Amino acid sequence: MQQQFPQIAVQNNMLVLAISGGVDSVVLLHLLAASGYNLELAHCNFQLRAEESERDEAFVQSLAIQYQKKLHLRRFSTAQIAASEKKSIQETARTIRYSWFAELVEENRDTYLVTAHHANDNIETLLMHFFRGTGINGLHGIPPQQNRIIRPLLFAKREDILEYAKVHHLSWVEDSSNALDKYTRNYFRLGLIPSIKEVYPQVEDNLLHNIDRFKEAEILYQQAIDLHKKKLLEYKNAEVHIPILKLLQTVPFNAVVWEIFKPFGFNAQQVNEVRKLCTADNGSSILSTSYRIIRNRNWLIIAPVQNIDNTIIVVERNASKVVYGSGQLTIDHLNKTTSSITSDNDTALLDADKISYPLLLRKWKQGDYFYPLGMQKKKKLSRFFIDQKLSATEKEQVWVLESDKKIIWVVGYRIDDRSKVTNQTKKMIKLQV
Helix, strand or coil: CCCCCCCCCCCCEEEEECCCHHHHHHHHHHHHHEEEEEEEEEEECCCCCCCCHHHHHHHHHHHHHHCCCCEEEEEEEEHHHHHHEEEEECHHHHHHHHHHHHHHHHHHCCCCEEEECCCHHHHHHHHHHHHHHHHHHHHCCCCEECCCEECCCCCHHHHHHHHHHHHHCCCCCCHHHHCCCCCCCHHHHHHHHHHHHHHHCCCCHHHHHHHHHHHHHHHHHHHHHHHHHHHEEEEEEEEEEEEHHHHHHHCCHHHHHHHHHHHCCHHHHHHHHHHCCCCCCCCCHHHHHEEEEEECCCEEEEEECCCCCCCCEEECCCCCCEEEEEEEEEEEEECCCCCCCCCCEEEEEHHHHHHHEEEEEEEEECCCCCEEECCCCCCCHHHHHHHHCCCCCHHHHHHEEECCEEEEECCCCCCEEEHHHCCCCCCCEEECC
């Protein structure tokens, strides 16, 4: 064990060992102390097992004295916290434990947390992920280092740890809840794995070898996924655009779609919905909690879900600058000059005598219409947007400017013909996004 114990590349840093008093953490303490690391201890008393919890705390305190190490101790009212947050005891204990550990290591940037996860924990985690359905990303087991958490005991199986403790005459305490199979991990540890060993005696070694192979397979898998993403994804501000024809020709379709849309909160069951969306009507969409995928002609667009903005901004005559949802509008009152025509969609030149204040700046809504510049007939904005080939998300960002209940400018797109500058115009209003 001492020969196989890995060299931790933080020899001059402080290590905080999460210690329960069980054989795993006691053996890790002995190994770390023998290796000469700067070491402190941290123990959580979850107050869930009455006298047993108090016994564990006292035992860890005695270890701190024996090894002459500083002890960080925290007591939690775990059952009450779980009840108030409506979470399971196990989930609550894990959350508050790691939250406190994070506080300890964040106090000093040169401090690392060390945990006593071992090879059997790795096997159990692999099987739990496999049956839960996490995909290849969940089959690499527990990483030996994750940010500022180090797990140097992953090389050792439980039987090796017990043998080491006996050879070195180490004492430890037993958690009675480890003998109960009502918890998921205990079910795998006490029931499933022993049953499999009756058929495949070498199952533990085989699974540990598989973990190493899965790690390498995951690297190859991720490289392939990154290549597909590079070919398919086009980033436009907060949106991601994907050509439907290329996506449908992608092999393997399900894996690539899953990896593309997973980061946006979509689940594995929605992969088939994405396939259907590729041939659905224009404007069709599917939702996650924070994003949606919209079919826009030959593209799928991943866009953030945004609340409908019902803000109406009143623009008074003396206003020179207005900040609104997607930008800033500047307003200038000018005498008419020869430069009364502009091809810049972000600029509007209007006849001041045809404008009545106050103006209203708002998001467009269904039923809105105006007379597009150069046309004598009114047109609904919904039809105008189709002519402009705006996507569903682009439509949502459109604002309009009203004067006396008439739209005088579809901001950033077209002014109303009734408000245009003519030969008779004496004064102009210049609006610019």
